[in-house]
Amino acid sequence: MTSQPVTLEEVARRAGVSAGTVSRVLNGLNKENRPAIARRSDHIRRVAAEMGYRPNAAARSISRGQFRAAAFVTCGDVGVDWYPIACLNGIHVGLDDRGWRLTFTELPAEKLTDSALVPHLFRETAVDGLIVNLLPAFSKSIVPYFEAQPLPCVWLNLKRKVRAVYPDDATAATDGVRWLHAKGYRRVGYYCRRFREQPHYSVIDRFNGFLEGLRVTGLTGRRYWAPTGPGPSRFRQARDRATAFLQEFKDLDAVLCYEYGEAIPLIAAAERLGRRVPEDLEVVAFHEREVVDTSGLQVPTLIVPFYAVGLAAVTMLVELTERGDRDMPSVVVPYAGVTPA
Amino acid sequence: MTSQPVTLEEVARRAGVSAGTVSRVLNGLNKENRPAIARRSDHIRRVAAEMGYRPNAAARSISRGQFRAAAFVTCGDVGVDWYPIACLNGIHVGLDDRGWRLTFTELPAEKLTDSALVPHLFRETAVDGLIVNLLPAFSKSIVPYFEAQPLPCVWLNLKRKVRAVYPDDATAATDGVRWLHAKGYRRVGYYCRRFREQPHYSVIDRFNGFLEGLRVTGLTGRRYWAPTGPGPSRFRQARDRATAFLQEFKDLDAVLCYEYGEAIPLIAAAERLGRRVPEDLEVVAFHEREVVDTSGLQVPTLIVPFYAVGLAAVTMLVELTERGDRDMPSVVVPYAGVTPA
């Protein structure tokens, strides 16, 4: 189990050739067009396999002068930290296809403010680039910190001009309204939690996308509370807030929710008020995955395309390490539309 | 940004000493008890800092003969893959404290069955050990596959005698019933989705822990459907199932749920039936984090101690790499009890 790893040298000795030859054969750098050669190469491969040879990644890295690895960076504060698993899926697939490894790094925001303390991530070089998950806990002030590091860096969930990848939330919200309109709903509202500080871009974009949806479908009526700015006073419980919302807009026949996290208390509140979901009130929500996976409620979902976001981030990062183009334009990833319940 | 990394040699040249000296000073291997030496060492450190020197992790790895890195392994199938973020938090903290790195690896189950294809994880050596997240998609048949690999390996969420770390679900469920009993509830039920195939151990343990809870509190009445074996026929919608459950057990005053995913449709169903939560029916659920973070419903929660699980897994793995003890006993991590809503 913890036996000493086999080296190239040992394989070479056992196969009666030199280490360089083994390296070349295993890496497919020979044409092997002559039968004798092909046979010998097969032999080498067989010996390597029998001995359980596995190249040492570290040795390859120093030899090649590159790690072929990227780091996913997130804040790591327990209870605050969050990232979509589908995004890591996409990142891993993108890297794996290119023969790169993925290292996972947490960098609590507090460790960044203390300039005396260099976080582990920057104490050693171990990766060729960074994919940074921007959380609210990672306030925007940390962007320049990362940008100053001597490592190519791609941003997730940050809306800006260059080197970022983010989902097209505005268009998705508009499409959500369109979808409801096509289903015959005419009194469509928007429900979102309340944000005191500067909220995530998606809070703004989804709300604006909803308004745009009303406009393009010709729906009328103001059935929402804006997610920021002045509004109804705060509530102790999420469900109290949802109840108040439903009581203010008694004629709603459909609601688009910022997130499934809003839909849950909204549905509970609606049912208590005798408004059955989805019979009397259709509820559509943004979510990272199909809602049926999560809880089995019937909620048509705008699935955030995090997998594609991850893939795109990798493409961008790898390209970034090849050319050195710091001004690579950001990628806005489209949604696939509403997934019916 | 993508400037060439500074090497030890360059720092040495600039500081007017040899590379070996720089290495020793930066790694704190000199006593520096004489003032002249201390001054020179300071100088070296300053030069290194100014030049932005960062040791190359790969070079260190080959030199030391160990990677100081562990891999977290999960299945990676989009939509199926899942792991608690808090667990990765714990793993990262545990590794980081020891100066180890964490690499993230996905290994779709299908790639394992095809024995001709060696997954990337096992094509190179790049880590000193594995922490494997056992998902249903990773059926138990893959355990021997990993165990046969020449790498120390610790299991997450697998209940067995050796080299596994898992939460104490049975005791937690019992404590959940105790908690409800202490609050004055007397007609306590248990609600769980239905499993056809061999379910995760927690499905069995939580259910048995619940039964034990009834026993120790002296509560009577059979207000549950067993999670496996014969039972009511399947339902199209999670909420239909929840409704049927509530209609069969009309006198329930509290329910313990296998997961928050069960609590959501249960609450929606209860409210529709006019049974208000939590006024008429208290609902307690297992969950990976505080429910208020997720959606703001009032659900007292048995928070699965995944952070501690991660920490314990690292402790076990590191110890495993030091001694070679394959039979290290598993660690069962206790819950902290019910977190009130």
Add this chain to the structure above:
DNA sequence: TTGTACGCGTTATCAG
């Protein structure tokens, strides 16, 4: 405490 020299496992170069 210092500098020198070697070793770690690979890849890449360059004559044969």
Add this chain to the structure above:
DNA sequence: CTGATAACGCGTACAA
């Protein structure tokens, strides 16, 4: 196509 041989960057005996 092959086998020496020289890097790659760092840690660490070794002798000074």
